[in-house]
Amino acid sequence: MKPIAYALAGLGLLLLGCQDQGAADAGNEAAATADASGVAISGAGATFPFPIYSTWAASYRDLTGNAMNYQAIGSGGGIRQIQEKTVTFGATDMPLTKAELDEHGLLQFPTVIGGNVMVVNIPGIEAGELILDGATIANIFLGQIINWNDPAIAALNPGVELGDLPIVVVHRSDGSGTTFIFADYLSKVSPAWSEQVGAATAVNWPVGLGAKGNEGVAGNVGRTVGAIGYVEYAYASQAGLAHTRLVNSEGNAVSPSVESFMAAAASATWNAEEGFGTLLNDQAGAESWPMAGATFILVYKQPVDVVATAEALKFFQWAYASGDDMANDLHFVPLPDTLTAEIEASWTQVAGWGG
């Protein structure tokens, strides 16, 4: 099972911690000396984009001989490492605000988009059969709707028979970008959620079971009748769970797909000034999926190692141009071309970037 392998790999990196850093640096040096033209780029941060970053890195290395070493130590660790200047770039699922970026002289830009889907385990309910909206999900996760026969759910699903079945809420126990996107979406659509819980990579859950990783949530939902949880898009289909449709900001019930994520990305306003720090939650657009977000890269505008940072940007430039298929294979959504052009334009602020 791929997801578990990735989780284990990420975990191994986490447990190895600092040693791993040293080992990675040593590896980079070795690579650099072995191949005179090779430049070592190191990055650290979010675990969510780790599969796509490592896939891109492998292809890029075959192509150019330049090694990109990415350590999936988590967004918090990524931000800390870039602030301590031990890596060329940091990666985070939770975008920094303009004030935070300016304080440290950092530049932020997104790389790929991931979407969240709701998965349920209700006997007789097929994938895409159930429809939920943000307010209802918020009330379920606040512990106010506790049974699947609740009138609020019935109102959204005329013609679907839901019997007396207690709802079991499953959420992530580890801090995660997936949780941030989910909690941010609920904050946008439910004042009660925003007031009582709020949005962050980990929150104070009013109810429910905590499970580690997407695979943990998928596993718990899969074996608990009456369960509901949120997972990354890729996991819903792999785990064979029934996802729900969601009502978006224009009142349409949409299905999760690369197209509906793209629609959300296209409707969003990406502001280069603000470090593109937009989440794709509750975006306008008839076809837009309401719960998605990008993952971000952080680099210094005045880097210590100008050459390495320029090489890192070249790597992402190559990934924007040639990495879309690899992203799709791993169920990530590539950014629209208009956006990548804007991102590359913003790189002129980085010292040593010649395009």
Next chain:
Amino acid sequence: MADIASDTMPAPRSAASRLRRMHRFDHLFHRLTLVCALFVLAMFVALVGSLLRGAWPAIEAFGFSFLWTEAWDPVREVFGAAAPIYGTLVTSLIAMTIAVPVGIGIAIFLTELCPRGLRRPVGIAVELLAGIPSIIYGLWGFFVLAPVLQTSVQPWVIGIFADVPILQNLFAGPPYGIGMFTAGLILAIMVLPFITAITRDVFETVPNVLKEAAYGLGATTWEVVWNVVLPYARSGVVGGVMLALGRALGETMAVTFVIGNAHNIAVSLFAPGTTISAAIANEFTEALGDLYFAALIELGLILFFVTFLVLAAAQFMLYRLEARAGGRA
């Protein structure tokens, strides 16, 4: 050694210088071992020091109330360790309640009652259990044990105790399959081999003469085990139990998989909870914000002290046992 030296090197001067050299070597060896011992102390001080420094923002912000605050809200940056401390102690208690009698029972069977041919296979199986990585126990607990508990064991137990006061609260539904009880059960299985392997080894050191004498006096197997073997091996047994307890208190991966990871204190053992090490492992990677990070490090500091206190208490109990046994003898 001395004979050989005098044979090959007859000159007395040379023998004296060799002795001096050996003395110097002894001295050096003494110093070296001293440095090793001091190194452990230095590591200990450095560890506590760096934990204290890392946890300082949280200690400053929450003070002692951190210990009894149940809230854990990363968004509003309000943190308290009550739920993880409670979960750590309860799961370890469940684990020891199950593992100590069973583990010692296996050891007694292996040393006193087991047919010779079965002794080695069972012994090896127990030792193999001790070598299984904890993540394997976690996966097994999550995918195999939890569904069984959820569909059959827990509904049955909840049904039995539904009308019994106190117990009806302790074993209240809904049956999630995962929770503090499941975590305690997994921990029991994990620490069982430690208890068994060590107690079996110390039971084997009990002189046969003692046992034969007791049997000769007409003692039953039970009486021999209870009055001869166990008292003789007491300190070794307690040592094994303490090692097991240490592992149970600090176990992370297996617990994270099956405990449900909820930062609250529930009366029901079937409810989800969390432990200190599970909370750290879960949240460390994405802990944005200095206070959040510091609160997790303070949890680590607390685990350090909880483990120290529990082991010290066990040591004290052992000391009292020894003293009482000594007084009787």
